[in-house]
Amino acid sequence: MTVEGMERAARILAGAYRVVVSSGAGMSKESGIPTFRDAMEGLWANYDPQELATEAGFRADPRRVWSWYAWRRERIAQARPNPGHVALVRLAEQVPRLTVVTQNIDGLHARAGSADVVELHGNIQRVKCLDRGHAYEGALPPYADEQDPPPCPRCGSPLRPDVVWFGEMLPEKAVERAWSLAERCDAMLLIGTSGTVWPAAELPLVARRHGARVIEVNPTPSELTHAADVFLQGPSGEVLPALVEAVTRIRSTPA
Numbered sequence: 001m002t003v004e005g006m007e008r009a010a011r012i013l014a015g016a017y018r019v020v021v022s023s024g025a026g027m028s029k030e031s032g033i034p035t036f037r038d039a040m041e042g043l044w045a046n047y048d049p050q051e052l053a054t055e056a057g058f059r060a061d062p063r064r065v066w067s068w069y070a071w072r073r074e075r076i077a078q079a080r081p082n083p084g085h086v087a088l089v090r091l092a093e094q095v096p097r098l099t100v101v102t103q104n105i106d107g108l109h110a111r112a113g114s115a116d117v118v119e120l121h122g123n124i125q126r127v128k129c130l131d132r133g134h135a136y137e138g139a140l141p142p143y144a145d146e147q148d149p150p151p152c153p154r155c156g157s158p159l160r161p162d163v164v165w166f167g168e169m170l171p172e173k174a175v176e177r178a179w180s181l182a183e184r185c186d187a188m189l190l191i192g193t194s195g196t197v198w199p200a201a202e203l204p205l206v207a208r209r210h211g212a213r214v215i216e217v218n219p220t221p222s223e224l225t226h227a228a229d230v231f232l233q234g235p236s237g238e239v240l241p242a243l244v245e246a247v248t249r250i251r252s253t254p255a
């Protein structure tokens, strides 16, 4: 990450009215949550997330998929927002409008204090039933630690995590809001995503097409780096605090 790159990125953000952050699993890596592309750890080393995170995978082996999510929920419960999440809360105090659009289901942006978060792929702390979509917010029903997916209290069909599985449509309202913000923003801050999962990967391309400047933060180039005006190479937990400090300095210096 060069000093010039950081300065350029800070100037873009300091001059922006509407900023959209688009975050992926890399944002939560420094909170101890493995990304999808990390070799799946321990118990899950030999399972493919793209097989488990599907309705077919759930119907084929409900206990295995329910346990995978219970294991992930447990890891997320022990995780804390990292300095990258906190830096985005600080950034929202520096720019007039900032919305976080995330592919992550861990809820860490909200837990860090981000007030305006769009969850494109749902949230692991919510469950819904397989047949009717009856949703249950917040603390899981008392049987959450059961091995098998519990029955929906209203219709009896198995409960499943309220997340978007591969092959499933994204929540309509989240898509509408995210794409409309991407079309209208002055700058998009793209953080910790490989850009391999669609349609979320399209967001920076939409923003760019509508004249926004795109800044990417990632330790390695992604499939979207070609669309970035500035690429800040490094972990978000280190880059974002430095970036927001530079934005704050520029915005507090009289023009």
Ligand code: BV8
Binding pocket: 023, 024, 025, 026, 027, 029, 030, 035, 036, 037, 038, 050, 053, 103, 104, 105, 121, 163, 164, 165, 166, 167, 168, 169, 170, 191, 192, 193, 194, 195, 196, 197, 198, 199, 200, 217, 218, 219, 220, 221, 222, 234, 235, 236, 237
């Ligand atoms: C759909 C919830 C309509 C579940 C997830 C074109 C258009 C539309 C669909 C498709 C399409 N092409 C293909 C598809 C199908 C599919 C898809 O994209 N497949 C991929 C694999 C090719 N898309 C879908 O199925 C979507 N549905 O479009 O519906 C439809 C319906 C039927 C048929 C066609 C279309 C639904 C996709 C949502 C799936 N659900 N999550 C769960 O979590 O269990 S996806 C899940 O994986 C995450 O949410 C996230 O989106 C994705 C992981 O990606 P990343 O976040 O980018 O993370 P990744 O591990 O890949 O990379 C980590 C990055 O972090 C790396 O770049 C790394 O360098 C960086 N990093 C590492 N350390 C750090 C760091 N960065 C910063 N700091 C660090 N310290």
